[in-house]
Amino acid sequence: MGTVHAKSLDPLPMHGRDLGVNPDDLVEPPEMEHEAKQEILENKDVVVQHVNIQGLGRTKEDLLGYEISDVFHAKNLIDVMKKAHVARQKLLRLGIFKEVEVLIDTSDGTDALPNGLDVTFEVTEIKRLTGSYNTMVGNNEGSMVLGLKLPNMLGRAEKLTFQFSYGTKETSYGLSFFKPQPGHFERNLTLNMYKVTGQFPWSSLKETDRGMSAEVNFPLGMTNHTLKWEGVWRELGCLARSASFAVREESGHSLKSALSHTVSVDSRNSAIFPNRGALLRINQVSVVLLLVTDLLKELIFNTEPVSDSCSNTQFYLGGPTSVRGFGMYSIGPQSEGDYLGGEAYWAGGLHLYTPLPFRPGKGGFGDLFRTHFFLNAGNLCNLNYGDGPRAHLQKLAECIRWSYGAGIVLRLGNIARLELNYCVPMGVQSGDRYTVFL
Structure with missing residues (x-):
């Protein structure tokens, strides 16, 4: 939980600076007023009059209004602290802030109410451009992976990600754009363009995909749904000379258009070591697969669907x-x-x-x-x-x-x-x- 300060709830100092007057004439009235206000804040309802956000640069304020609006509905000091903590978690979930601190204070100004509070969120935005570099070794292959990320690209939690992998056998890349719905982060859209190579030794297949996809995620009641369309230009080859004839006849170029729908219910308290809850996931996929014949030479498409038993479209x-x-x-x-x-x-x-x-x-x-x-x-x-x-x-x-x-x-x-x-x-x-x- 972030640092939560309630400055005006601390006891006021008993003595101020020596200003050439009797300190008792200055200290007693504010102390009585503070004690009265403290009693109001602790034992009675409060009103959140202002919620401020400090430290914004490129982030649009209207995006954050959805995440912090519940703070205004708090009815007492404990409720204010709880709702401020939830709002802080929502702000961090956006992936655009490195730090979020919370300050709770009594309201000031001519319009301040006796039980009024001001809540301030002090944020530190993530850099406009972040990057990563690492090496990976596995499956008898070594690769260098370079990643670049533009968080909060347009000021409303959008994210553009580019990843490039250069390996001893294959080179892959991917470009992804992520856009959440303001106020409903779990409702989001993801667009992808990519080239990726995979090896499937259990089927003696090697596959290179060049494609694009669009994915929409949204909750509905207790369930979460994902709708995805994917269009792929695929190149299949045999991974070994001992590949079966059923695999060899699938080699070559093809186009795939796939529409899938996934619905899940996940009540687990942890995806790694859950001790309560359950997970149910149902996936439905509809695939249209077209052959490409002598494309580079003749630019002719054979639109006859490939056999449904094509192993690289199966479960x-x-x-x-x-x-x-x-x-x-x-x-x-x-x-x-x-x-x-x-x-x-x-x-x-x-x-x-x-x-x-x-x-x-x-x-x-x-x-x-x-x-x-x-x-x-x-x-x-x-x-x-x-x-x-x-x-x-x-x-x-x-x-x-x-x-x-x-x-x-x-x-x-x-x-x-x-x-x-x-x-x-x-x-x-x-x-x-x-x-x-x-």
Whole structure:
């Protein structure tokens, strides 16, 4: 919580400077007035007369009015402090201020009420341009990553971000523009342009995407929704000479237009170590995929849709983020060892996190660890769209993969966790890859 000062609630000094007059003639009336005002502020209702923001540069004042308006509705001093703290958190959430301090004082001036308060937010804006530089090593590749960010670009919490990655194998870049709705930060629009290369060893695929996307996020009741459109020029290739024929025939250029909708309900108190709450997420995707034939030579488009079984437009299942005990994305249809994914899937899990037995390192390093017990289940398949919804649900209920086990979890800050689990995979089907330790 920021520093909250209530200057006028401190006792007034008993003696002032020597001005050549009797101090008792000056001190007693203000002291009585202060005591009366202090009693009003502590025991009776107050009125927030003014809310001031100091330190603004390029930020537009109308944006901040939405975030601090609740302070005016406070009815007593404690309520003022609580609402000022909430307003401070909202201002920091905008991502445009480095620091936000709060000052609460009694009102001054000719219009000041006996129970009037003034609240002042002292802000320090983030620099117009920030940057970062780091190196990354992984997947048999090293890369240098350069990032540039323009926070509060137009004065209403807009953000422009550019990221460039130069690797030993591939070069990628991305340009993103973020725009929240004033007063409703959770309602926002994001526009992206990018080039990115990915390798998918479970499918023996290598993919280079050049595309753009538009994403809208908004809450609705207890749910959060994301609507996203993505247009991508894709170039597919085989990652290894041993790639299956089903993967080889997908190689080449294609255009993808995808519209997706995600709805989620998340009542967890922490995304890393939750001890209460639940998460439900449903994702629906509609994809239109077109082939591009001899584009550079003839500029001719073949608009015949590609087969629905194209593996790089499918869903994948298996691994530590879905069904533990199975290899990464190694559940479902496969051809010659290459996993092709499916058109529909479901996954769920029950998790129990407890402190370490006998609480070693309690109050320190030991609090970063948890004992983990879990039960995961899920299924993935292709659909026959002529059979109807009931047949689809029946197919998703067949051959369910599930697993249970226990392990140790280490929290890495507030953004990630590291797990070591002993898994017992169940419902294993022909072609599935599974593992005991994960």
